[in-house]
Amino acid sequence: MYISILNTCVGCGACAVxxxxxxxxxxxxxxxxxxxxxxxxxxxxxxxxxxxxNAITLNDY
Ligand code: SF4
Structure with missing residues (x-):
C-alpha cells in the first residue's frame, strides 16, 4: 500500500491517534x-x- 497526504490536511491529529x-x-x-x-x-x-x-489517499501497489 502507498499513502499520500494531500495539502488539505489540517493537522487535526486524528490519523496519528x-x-x-x-x-x-x-x-x-x-x-x-x-x-x-x-x-x-x-x-x-x-x-x-x-x-x-479526506486528505489521506491510499493506493495499492
Ligand atoms: S486526519 Fe491526519 S491527514 Fe487528516 S486532517 Fe487530520 S492530521 Fe491531516
Missing part, C-alpha cells in the same frame, strides 16, 4: 512513516476513512 505507528504530526501537517504501513494496513484504512477532510 488511530495509527501512531504510521502517522505523526509535524508542524501543522501529517507525516508518514512508510516502514510501518504494510504491518498496519487496516489502521491506515481506518485513518483514511476518519480523516475529516
Amino acid at each position: 488511530i495509527n501512531p505507528e504510521v502517522f505523526d504530526i509535524q508542524g501543522s501537517k501529517a507525516i508518514i512513516n512508510t516502514n510501518r504501513i504494510d504491518d498496519t494496513e487496516d489502521l491506515c484504512i481506518d485513518a483514511a476513512i476518519n480523516c475529516p477532510v
